[in-house]
Amino acid sequence: xxxLGMSWAEIKNTPRRELEGILSAFSEYSILHSFDGYGDKxxxxxxxxxxxxxxxxxxxxxxxxxLKEKLGQVVKRKSIKHLIE
Numbered sequence: 001x002x003x004l005g006m007s008w009a010e011i012k013n014t015p016r017r018e019l020e021g022i023l024s025a026f027s028e029y030s031i032l033h034s035f036d037g038y039g040d041k042x043x044x045x046x047x048x049x050x051x052x053x054x055x056x057x058x059x060x061x062x063x064x065x066x067l068k069e070k071l072g073q074v075v076k077r078k079s080i081k082h083l084i085e
Contacts, residue, residue: 032067035060 004026011019035043035057047053 028063031060031063 004022006014014022038046038057043053043057047057
């Protein structure tokens with residue numbers, strides 16, 4: 001809860017439903033900004049030492065794609081099927 005900047009008294013006075021919403025929003029924020037500033041090459045280099053970085057990066061990319069779709073921005077998906085056509 002330190003990341004949220006809330007004191008223990010504030011946490012105790014906040015309804016549980018609101019705390020769950022705050023934590024959910026913070027989790028989504030953390031995912032959406034976890035790899036800001038990194039490119040594909042940077043991720044490949046990091047994944048050599050820590051393979052779990054690839055799955056975290058995939059989660060980051062999916063979250064960003066979903067956000068852009070919700071905002072109405074056009075998202076071009078890269079796939080082999082798309083390249084064949």
